[in-house]
Amino acid sequence: MRTLLSLVAVLTIWLCCWNPVSGNAIPALTILDPDGINDIAYDSYTIKWIDDDPDNLAQINLFYTLTKDAGDMGTPIIFALSEESTEDSYVWRTDSITPGNYYIRGEILDGVNPVVSVKSPGRLTIVDDPSAPFIILHEPDGSNDVTKDTFRISWSDFDADSDATISLFMDSDAEGFNGVSIISGISENSEINYHDWNVSTIPSGPYWIYAVIDDGLHIPRRIYSPGPVNVNGGPSITITSPDGIDDWVSDSLTITWQDSDPDSDASISLFYDTDNTGNDGIPIASGISEDSTADSHIWNTSLVPGGKYWIYATISDGLNPAVTAYSSGPVIVDRRGSTRYLRVSNLTTASATITWSGEIRGQGRVEYGTTNSLGTSLIDGPGQDHFISLSSLLPATTYFFRISTIGDSSTEIHDNGGQLFRFTTLSELPQSSNNAFSGQVRNALSAPIASLPIFLWVERDTSADSPDPYTRVSNLLSTITSQTGDFSLNTVTLSTLQGSSLTLTEGDRIIISARSAEQGQASLSLSYSNSLVTTGLNLPVTLSDDNLTMNLQIRKGFNMVSIPATGAATLDSVWLLSKSDKLIAAYKFDRSSQTYQSCFRLNDSFLGSFALNPDESIFLRASEATVIPIQVPGRISRPRSIKIVKGYNLIALSWSEDIPLNPSTAYDTFRLMNEDARLQASYIWSAALGKYIMTLRLDSQTLLGETTPLEAGGGLFIKSASETLLTPLR
Structure with missing residues (x-):
């Protein structure tokens, strides 16, 4: 019956596999044995197959492989067997083959069509001692092996004197035999060749099973399962946007989320609701694959009545109970303007x-x-x-x-x-943790920005399974900057989203954010100081300029530039030079040769592209003065250390806290040079002379220039006696 079914399958393949280009039918091959059922070999084994080639010109090659993966081509057994032969089998001498478990791969080729490659449905077990016990695992084989509670591991075994014992293990991969014990002491003599494994306490993920059979006389034999079993603890999902912060839309909203499912077969549905409870909203979309990497959906709100809505998602894998999650905040749908x-x-x-x-x-x-x-x-x-x-x-x-x-x-x-x-309004005044924050906001020219709204809120880790598990847990505090750009806020009046007092805990993070339409073209530099902490906690503070655009001022000639980029940015030299037709070339420091090299020259030749790193600088050459607008990622953190190499180092100043040097820190050449004993001299650009001049040489204590504050967007050379790290203070 199996041969008949296989012949039907081959016939079907032949009928559908005509090559219209060559006019020649593609040959077909199906391996029948080994099929994994009692396939044991000591000195020889008969490989069986069925084949077809209407031209009777094809040849067959055989190989043995460790896995069923298509990329595992295997080791040759025999070449150039005639497809025209009616035997459709080959006796393979296995006495010189390393004992183990192998699939058979077959190739059929006719010299006209592409090579057809197939693998056997099961594995062959080769043993070197017919008296030694052996075991073959049948399940899991990796095909639809998904469970959340129990899984049946099955096998075939043999021992001549029926006194061997079997042990089972789980492993995160199929190599090394270094897994965790499931059960031991199973009698090989038992007629029950399976074990029901309780996985209810096992973390989600794929696991290979391996078995060890030992009779106390021969070397214990070990074998991995043909495939893994997926322990599925259920899918999860977190809505990341909207979060209730500046979520104001007219005609569309991009809903984003983070999801996971161990076997990547879950489906996601989205809904909008007038509150954040009950799971009784109106459908937005359904059938979204959890396996997709987009993790977003553009919701057309043009026909949705104006109002406040929470978004919730339902994720289901058909095995575990469906999981529902609401957005942390609402979205406002309003088409009567664009505030x-x-x-x-x-x-x-x-x-x-x-x-x-x-x-x-x-x-x-x-x-x-x-x-x-x-x-x-x-x-x-x-x-x-x-x-x-x-x-x-x-x-x-x-x-x-x-x-x-x-x-x-x-x-x-x-x-x-x-x-x-x-x-x-609140029912009672909160008595939250007493933390005072003060700071200052300046633009690219280090001038203070007045009347700028500043906000503060607290985020808390609420989902350990999410890549960014932080969620806003507080209401907002706000103020506006003074005429000198200063601001101050105190968390003592901060309340939870439910209106109660907020107690800061270890792991919380405080967000200080600037939001502005008028200052959108200003190069903002936020700085802060925490003058009063009564909690005794060391809480991270994240400064945010909320993606305000920064204008990069470029002079005619050579400009030393540091781009305010973070890991979220993908700037490179090609992108940068394309932003203005006044830019001619870019140069980057090559640390191996200790020289600056031209990496991109628009008026001559393309010499390569390079990424712009936050802790490095470049030269830009311009035919005349120009401005490059750069969008800066919204979250910026503390200043980074600058890597200083032996010799000359190009250091640039920029405008965000993610860049090593910032004008708000009031750096001058004297302070900078005294921060590390290995620094020897500094050189700064002279706009009047059009070149770099030495301003300070520490080895002779000679001051050759004024110790003026370093300008934003400007730069300097530092000469160092050896490699070091320079960590600027705030």
Whole structure:
């Protein structure tokens, strides 16, 4: 019956496999034995197959392989067997083959069509001593072997005197025989050749099984299963956007998430809901493959009524219970204009602050009240960024509001699609951890930025399985910078999302963020100091300029440049030079030759592209002055150490805290040179002379230039006696 089925399969393959180019039918080959059922060999084994080639010109080659992988080509057994022969078998001498478990790979080729390669359905076990015990694992074979509770491991075994014992192990791969014991002491003499393995406490993932059979006389034999079993603890999903921070859309929203499933066969459905409980929302999309790397979906909101909505996702693998997760914050759907960055912050029992940025410049207005009639309004001065504080509010009371920007010739009104926005005051004042933060914001020219909204919130690790498990757990604090660019905030008034006091714990992180429409083209530099910590915790503080655009000023001639890039950026020299037709060439320091080399020359030849690293610098040559706008990733962290090599080092100053040197740190050449004893001299660019001049030489204590502050976007050479790391202070 098996031969008949195989013949039918071969016939089907032959009928569908005609080569229209050569006019020649593609030959077919199917290996029948070994099929993994009692296939044991000591000195020889008969390999069997069926083949077909209408031209009777094909030849067959045989190999033995350790795996069934298509890329495992194996070791030759015999070449050039005639397909025309009616025997369709070959007796393989195995007495010189290393004992083990092998698949058979066959090739059939006719010299016209591509080579057809197939493998046997099962493995052959070769032994060197017919009196020694052996074992063959049948399951798992890697085919649909998925379980969440129990899995049946099955095998065939033999021992001449029936006194061997069997042990089973699980392993994360199929090599080394270095796994963890499942069970031992199974009698080979038992007629029950299987074991039901309880995997309920095993972490999710693929596991190979291997068996050891030992009769106490011969060397114990070990064998891996043909494939792994997937222990499936169930899929998981976390919505990363929207998160309730600046999620204001008109016609579309990009929903993003992070998911996992051990066997990558789960399906995701998305919904929107008017609250974040009940799983009773309206479908957005379904049938999204968890296996996709996109982890995002663009939701068309053009037909969705204006309002506040939470997004939730359901992920199901058909084996475990479906998992549902809501977004950490809502999205506002409003098509009556394009306002940005709407935030409610500084919530207390009697006050709140409304901030937003409009598309037009004008006077900001907030109309608010405890009913849809509103009744009270406040205004601020003209601009695009608006910061209006409401006071004399009632505790534990919901307030409705709408916002508007009144320009010279038009007015923007935003009322949440007619539903009005809303917030609820706290029932009691929070008594949270007492941490005071102060800081300063400056632009690319180190000038202070006034009236810039600054926000602070707390994120907490809530999902260990997620690549970025942090979720916002607090309401927002806010302030605006003074005329000197200064700001201060204290977490003592910070509340949880539920309105209660917030206790900071180890592992929390504090986010300090700048948001602006007006300052979007400013090169912001945030710095902070934590002047009061009563928690006794060392909490990380992340500064954010929220993807504001930075303008890179380029002079005519050679410019020393450091790009404010982080791991999230993918800038390279080709991209950079394409941003302005005034740029001619780029040069990068080659540490092997200790020289600067031209890497990209637009007016001559292409000499290669290179990535721009945050701790390195480059020269850009320009035909005339120009400006390059660069979008900077939103999260920036503490200054990095600068790697200093022996000899001359090119060091550039930039504008974000992710770059080693920052104008807010008030560096000058004297302070810089004194931070490391191995530094010998410094050279700085003279715009007047058009060249680099020595400003300080420590080995002779000679000061050759003024110790003026280092300019943002400028640079200098440092000469070092040996390799070192220079770590700038804030």
